[in-house]
Amino acid sequence: MKLSDVMSGLGLAIYPIAAMGLFLAVYIGAVVRATRRRARSEMDAAALLPLDGERMAAGCVEARKEARR
Amino acid sequence: MSTAEAAVGTGEARAQTGVRPESTSMERFTYDDAIVRKFMLATVVWGLVGFVVGLVIALQLVIPSVVNYTTASGSRPFAFLGFLVSTEFLTFGRLRPLHTNAVIFAFAGNAIFTAVYYSTQRLCKARMWSDTLSRLHFWGWQFIIVCAALTLPLGFTQGKEYAELEWPIDVLIAVVWLGFFGTNFFMTLKVRRERHMYVALWFYIATIVTVAMLHVLNSLAIPAGWLKSYSVYAGVQDAMMQWWYGHNAVAFVLTTPFLGLMYYFMPKAAERPVYSYRLSIVHFWSLIFVYIWAGPHHLHYTALPAWASTLGMLFSVMLWMPSWGGGINGLLTLRGAWHKLTDDPVLRFFVVGVTFYMMSTFEGPLLSIKTVNMLSHYTDWTIAHVHGGALGWNGFLTFGMIYWLAPRLFQTRLHSKKLAEWHFWLGTLGILMYVVPIYIAGITQGLMWRAFDKSGSLQFPDFVETVTKLMPFYWARVGGGVLFILGATLMAYNLLRTWMARPAVYEEPVQEAPALRPLVETPPKFKSRLEANTEFSHKGDIWLQKAADGWWHRLLERRPAKMIVWSLIAVASGSLLEIVPLFAIRSNVPSIASVTPYTPLELAGRDVYVAEGCYNCHSQMIRPIWSETKRYGDYSKPGEFVYDHPFQWGSRRIGPDLAREGGQRSNLWHLLHFQDPRQSITQSIMPSYAHLLESRLDMGEVARHVRAQAMIGVPYGEMVKEGKAAESARAQAKQIADDIATSGGPTGLEDKKVTALIAYLQRLGTDISKPPPAAPAEAGASEGAGTAASADGAGH
Numbered sequence: 001m002k003l004s005d006v007m008s009g010l011g012l013a014i015y016p017i018a019a020m021g022l023f024l025a026v027y028i029g030a031v032v033r034a035t036r037r038r039a040r041s042e043m044d045a046a047a048l049l050p051l052d053g054e055r056m057a058a059g060c061v062e063a064r065k066e067a068r069r
Numbered sequence: 070m071s072t073a074e075a076a077v078g079t080g081e082a083r084a085q086t087g088v089r090p091e092s093t094s095m096e097r098f099t100y101d102d103a104i105v106r107k108f109m110l111a112t113v114v115w116g117l118v119g120f121v122v123g124l125v126i127a128l129q130l131v132i133p134s135v136v137n138y139t140t141a142s143g144s145r146p147f148a149f150l151g152f153l154v155s156t157e158f159l160t161f162g163r164l165r166p167l168h169t170n171a172v173i174f175a176f177a178g179n180a181i182f183t184a185v186y187y188s189t190q191r192l193c194k195a196r197m198w199s200d201t202l203s204r205l206h207f208w209g210w211q212f213i214i215v216c217a218a219l220t221l222p223l224g225f226t227q228g229k230e231y232a233e234l235e236w237p238i239d240v241l242i243a244v245v246w247l248g249f250f251g252t253n254f255f256m257t258l259k260v261r262r263e264r265h266m267y268v269a270l271w272f273y274i275a276t277i278v279t280v281a282m283l284h285v286l287n288s289l290a291i292p293a294g295w296l297k298s299y300s301v302y303a304g305v306q307d308a309m310m311q312w313w314y315g316h317n318a319v320a321f322v323l324t325t326p327f328l329g330l331m332y333y334f335m336p337k338a339a340e341r342p343v344y345s346y347r348l349s350i351v352h353f354w355s356l357i358f359v360y361i362w363a364g365p366h367h368l369h370y371t372a373l374p375a376w377a378s379t380l381g382m383l384f385s386v387m388l389w390m391p392s393w394g395g396g397i398n399g400l401l402t403l404r405g406a407w408h409k410l411t412d413d414p415v416l417r418f419f420v421v422g423v424t425f426y427m428m429s430t431f432e433g434p435l436l437s438i439k440t441v442n443m444l445s446h447y448t449d450w451t452i453a454h455v456h457g458g459a460l461g462w463n464g465f466l467t468f469g470m471i472y473w474l475a476p477r478l479f480q481t482r483l484h485s486k487k488l489a490e491w492h493f494w495l496g497t498l499g500i501l502m503y504v505v506p507i508y509i510a511g512i513t514q515g516l517m518w519r520a521f522d523k524s525g526s527l528q529f530p531d532f533v534e535t536v537t538k539l540m541p542f543y544w545a546r547v548g549g550g551v552l553f554i555l556g557a558t559l560m561a562y563n564l565l566r567t568w569m570a571r572p573a574v575y576e577e578p579v580q581e582a583p584a585l586r587p588l589v590e591t592p593p594k595f596k597s598r599l600e601a602n603t604e605f606s607h608k609g610d611i612w613l614q615k616a617a618d619g620w621w622h623r624l625l626e627r628r629p630a631k632m633i634v635w636s637l638i639a640v641a642s643g644s645l646l647e648i649v650p651l652f653a654i655r656s657n658v659p660s661i662a663s664v665t666p667y668t669p670l671e672l673a674g675r676d677v678y679v680a681e682g683c684y685n686c687h688s689q690m691i692r693p694i695w696s697e698t699k700r701y702g703d704y705s706k707p708g709e710f711v712y713d714h715p716f717q718w719g720s721r722r723i724g725p726d727l728a729r730e731g732g733q734r735s736n737l738w739h740l741l742h743f744q745d746p747r748q749s750i751t752q753s754i755m756p757s758y759a760h761l762l763e764s765r766l767d768m769g770e771v772a773r774h775v776r777a778q779a780m781i782g783v784p785y786g787e788m789v790k791e792g793k794a795a796e797s798a799r800a801q802a803k804q805i806a807d808d809i810a811t812s813g814g815p816t817g818l819e820d821k822k823v824t825a826l827i828a829y830l831q832r833l834g835t836d837i838s839k840p841p842p843a844a845p846a847e848a849g850a851s852e853g854a855g856t857a858a859s860a861d862g863a864g865h
Contacts, residue, residue: 019646023358026639033622034347042265047342049192050333061255062473064490 076131162682304710418469425461450511503549
């Protein structure tokens with residue numbers, strides 16, 4: 001019996017569906033992480049990282065906060 | 070930045086989120102911008118080279134239609150262009166891989182490194198970990214490009230699209246990519262002074278990890294000499310590996326690093342933070358996980374099992390969401406700053422670049438739908454699609470970045486904003502003038518191939534009719550290419566003048582930032598909400614609460630090693646779960662008893678076919694579609710390709726499919742056709758391969774190649790013994806040469822490469838009509854290969 005015979009009998013074709021489940025779990029986890037209320041201030045701080053030490057349009061951060069209220 | 074804003078960006082925000090403030094002892098450091106300048110220069114130089122080679126191959130498709138044009142006075146004004154379709158080192162099949170490699174790995178590759186080296190240092194508040202590794206990376210990568218530029222026109226190729234480079238260069242790529250670039254990048258993350266890794270860095274991580282995986286697995290090959298190797302995969306499995314690699318080269322070379330570039334440089338240029346950082350998190354994970362599955366959509370209706378191509382299609386359609394999510398996130402970064410577009414060429418390049426990204430990522434999933442793909446596959450539609458993405462998205466994002474960087478890196482004003490604006494308009498018009506006619510050409514081709522007349526016969530049975538129809542569109546493409554190159558040349562001039570105005574000595578501003586203390590984060594205290602009496606349930610509930618709180622993901626954002634591992638898991642899980650079943654389940658590639666290995670001479674001919682890059686214009690895959698079986702013969706079966714190392718299905722039909730070419734025409738016809746295609750088919754646009762009538766076949770090389778094939782499992786039996794392969798090749802070559810001579814052709818072709826190539830073509834697609842060999846499998850295979858093919862060769 002060859003390895004391919006053994007593999008053929010294992011029903012591996014179902015595994016792409018398992019990977020789909022894995023993806024959904026990761027996706028839901030990322031959405032949860034991104035949308036938690038607590039995460040807002042962290043996200044705002046992280047979004048500013050490229051602008052750290054650079055000139056930024058006046059009032060930009062305040063405008064964002066205002067828009068969210 | 071105002072005081073309040075600075076506070077949000079650093080200490081205040083950290084205090085709000087409960088993260089400990091970093092060490093208060095400030096460290097002083099400088100950024101290495103010299104390496105960024107080097108990569109930016111390489112981007113411009115190789116970009117121009119890649120674009121010009123693209124223009125040359127565009128010209129090669131139209132020149133044959135004018136080179137023989139004769140005026141009333143009998144002169145041939147365009148005859149001087151004939152060298153472009155008759156010079157051995159300049160044929161379309163050899164230059165097209167040079168164009169794709171130059172644009173993808175030299176232009177886009179150096180652009181990526183420019184972006185990574187500039188942004189990583191700033192986002193990490195740290196100089197690159199090792200200046201030596203930075204330099205080794207730069208010079209190593211340029212050396213690889215030079216090797217590619219020398220070997221591809223000389224015909225040294227593995228014959229797999231976008232992975233053509235031979236094995237020593239492949240090894241060098243792995244060393245430079247992982248050993249120099251990867252190590253330097255990951256160590257810079259380790260010594261960073263900013264706790265949170267900004268999302269651009271995640272995209273860079275995914276790029277480095279995934280490209281390494283794709284390159285190593287797809288390039289696995291057995292060397293048969295210093296510049297010759299055979300893929301360890303064959304036929305269907307090789308096709309699957311190749312397009313898993315090929316599509317993900319688009320994903321992880323032309324998409325993810327450019328998204329990282331977009332997430333860093335668009336906020337810089339707009340002077341605003343990205344529209345939604347939350348969206349960028351969802352964008353990242355969904356994009357890298359979904360993209361990796363999409364490759365099989367390049368193989369619809371081929372001999373690939375239907376489940377694999379359907380899976381590829383479904384994931385491709387799903388890609389619409391993350392791609393557009395990312396595109397919208399990029400465009401909305403300009404909220405409140407749209408007025409700047411009228412005055413800022415950098416933002417204009419970025420906005421049009423992202424718009425092209427959204428167009429391409431709308432069209433990509435569309436083309437992956439089987440019914441659309443049935444029309445579009447093998448046509449110029451695909452070419453228009455990739456050029457919208459490459460010129461629009463990669464090109465314009467790179468140009469925008471360069472115009473933004475140039476004044477900062479050269480520490481002076483940009484020489485001419487006016488020239489940058491001219492570049493923008495020439496580039497935009499150039500892209501449109503390229504893609505619109507080529508879309509029309511692609512759809513025209515597809516419709517002509519499948520058109521039937523009232524009697525049920527093909528309306529355009531002569532393939533060349535479907536080629537000559539496209540000439541006006543091909544000429545328009547040349548015009549579009551010229552405009553695009555003109556714009557890029559203006560940029561090069563603008564940069565040169567900017568560089569000439571640089572200060573005598575560049576300033577190196579000293580930066581200050583506190584060092585990161587070791588990360589000791591205590592997880593929030595959660596209590597189990599369950600009344601269950603098992604420890605497992607309590608732990609599970611606490612784990613879920615942590616997940617819902619974002620605890621796990623926050624760890625990833627701060628720990629590079631974990632981010633690397635989980636990115637690798639995301640891309641590897643999709644890959645393995647798609648590829649392993651194809652390799653492991655026997656029913657996916659049913660064998661055909663009458664299919665035997667190529668004879669030594671046919672194998673040598675196949676090597677010539679690969680070296681000349683014939684797959685760039687000819688497919689070897691007849692889809693089970695009525696118009697195709699009517700035009701070319703019985704559809705291709707998976708079992709027909711089990712000895713094809715590498716597979717040669719191709720992805721485009723500038724010329725007709727060759728899967729059932731064997732026995733269709735005489736040996737003499739093929740010989741004359743190679744000598745001068747227009748002698749056989751007046752309107753042909755194929756280059757002349759007269760050099761194959763002069764080049765000698767190295768019989769020692771033939772034997773080495775047979776042994777290499779045997780090493781990867783091709784049952785050559787007795788053929789691997791000393792002298793057997795050469796003896797068989799000589800005998801078969803003599804039969805073909807004699808047949809040509811008796812038919813009125815030239816004599817003395819017994820040891821010429823063209824004879825081997827004819828032997829290979831005469832074998833193509835004939836196995837399934839032969840009776841299965843009666844002898845035991847292995848011996849029968851080798852003997853059968855020799856005799857059956859000899860009969861083929863002699864019979865025409």
